[in-house]
Amino acid sequence: MMCRTDEIQDPDGDPDTSATDTAFTSLLEDSAEELYDQAPCGYLSTLMDGTIAKINATLLAWLGLERSQVVGRMRFTDLLGVGGRIYHETHFAPLLRMKGEINGIALEIKAADGQRMPVLVTSKVKTTADGEPLLVRTTVFDARDRRAYESELLHGRKAAEEARRQAEADRARLQEALAVLQQSLLPATLPAVPGLEAASYYNTASPDLLGGDFYDLFPVDAGRWAFFLGDVCGKGPQAAAVTSLTRYTLRAAALHEPDPLRVLSTLNTVLHERYTSGDTRYCTAVFGVLQPNGDSVDVHLASGGHPSALVQRANGRTGYLPTPGGMLVGVLPDAEFTAAHTRLHPGDTLLLYTDGLTEARVGPERALYGEDALLAFTAGLPAAGPQALIGALTGLITGFGDGLDDDTALLALGAPTPPTTALPTSASEDLT
Structure with missing residues (x-):
């Protein structure tokens, strides 16, 4: 609607041009704001x-x-x-x-x-x-x-x-x-290790997000192999950057440090110093060293806030390898980690996993799957080696459907059973 100057007048009857200008200005301001919004x-x-x-x-x-x-x-x-x-x-x-x-x-x-x-x-x-x-x-x-x-x-x-x-x-x-x-955060294939069987699996809960779970198996010298598995807090590009830094730090530290505790301490120092400006980034991790010893394999590992490894024995005994008290990696400057040792005899398998497995939601009440259920599931399987164990767990994870809302990484390591080698009668002294 046109606004005429003779519609607004002063007391003397003359048009009030200042009032008209104010009305126009107000109208234009209101229109501009409405146009923007x-x-x-x-x-x-x-x-x-x-x-x-x-x-x-x-x-x-x-x-x-x-x-x-x-x-x-x-x-x-x-x-x-x-x-x-x-x-x-x-x-x-x-x-x-x-x-x-x-x-x-x-x-x-x-x-x-x-x-x-x-x-x-x-x-x-x-x-x-x-x-x-x-x-x-x-x-x-x-x-x-x-x-x-x-x-x-x-x-x-x-x-x-x-x-x-x-x-x-x-x-x-x-x-x-x-x-x-995504491929750079995980090994394309696991290497062949003399005297050892290995298998792995990675499940992505959300294809739209880069996951923070990681694992690896690699040689450190002529007679020893290193392995690790862990979970970076968060998802997306930031978590992927931390995952990449963590993997390469662990690999580099393993070549210079024979002690798994010191390797995790090195990683803790790197993460804590790198992320100290209010954007704290941390992870849980298990790092270990394997040393074949005849037909068995010695395992020395350290844990930083990660779920305990599970050992499936060839004689049917299954239990967790306890690592209590290990702190998250990267939160505190002087974090403490927990060491553990076991020996894998022929037919024994060591299982490492991330908490996406145990924190899956199952049943009508959407309860956590939990470590007890994982122990019972594994104990009910025949001791047939890492490949068979990973295959069974893959089927279990697939069955969770939409109850699995976090990525899951699995790494299984075992001492193979020669056809003529009898299974040990007792090898579970380090399990709870």
Whole structure:
């Protein structure tokens, strides 16, 4: 509706132009704010560290979040899926810092209900008068229905098409990078160890997240082999980074330290010094050394906050190898760890596992599976070696279905049974 100057007058009958200007200004301000908040695309402003300072109602509706949950509490990367976070750190953010503006990048945002939504993102750095970066203004376009923006992007159709092709190529490279990263956290195959049988299994509870469970088996010198298995706190890119650091630290320390306790102490020092700025990262871990001794294998291991290893004896006895009191690795500067020793005779198998197995939810009441149930399950199996034990546990894990909400890693090590070797009658003195 047009606002006429003769509709607002002063007491003398003359038009009150100042009141008219105020009305126009108020109307324009209200319209601009409404346009921002209810725009068909998402808008947000972030500080230079990524903290969200302002966000419009359209983007909040896509996310299924309230403004109070987002502003000042979340960063832009918190809105992205795992692939988007990696891409943001490796490509998007560096390019934005170099160029000050980046246009038409394909990402995915994740809603509160877990749904993923493809979007095209354009960001621009706003600077102060003297050129210092002040904040980042970002526009988020709904990529589910690209035609909805054709009228607005008609003049940039050629550029948008090129951006789409580039986004598809980048997405393919990103998927390849994710696959390589996941593979790098686990050995492709276990090595053949003279006088030892070994088997492993890894179950991913969520295909959309990089897991933090890890294990390995490798030689340290001519007569000894090292092994480890553990679980990093958390999931996603941050947990993957800690997992990678943990694996390589354990491998390096094992070549210089014959004592498993000192190997875990080295890892504890590395993690504690690396993550000391309020972003504490830690893990549980079992590290051990194997030394074949005739037809048996001596095992020396140390545990840091990890579930006790399980030993299945050839004579039918099964029990845990207790490691009480071992602390989490990386939390305290002088953490204490617990050592244990056992000997695997022909037909014996040592089982290491992460807590995704024992913390699975089972039954109508969704109760924890627990260590007692694992012990009973293993004790009810014939002592047929690591491959058979891992096969049986794989079937057990598959049967948990959606009750398994955490990744699970298994590593079984055993002394093979020669056809002419009788089984020992008693070899369970170190079990409880």
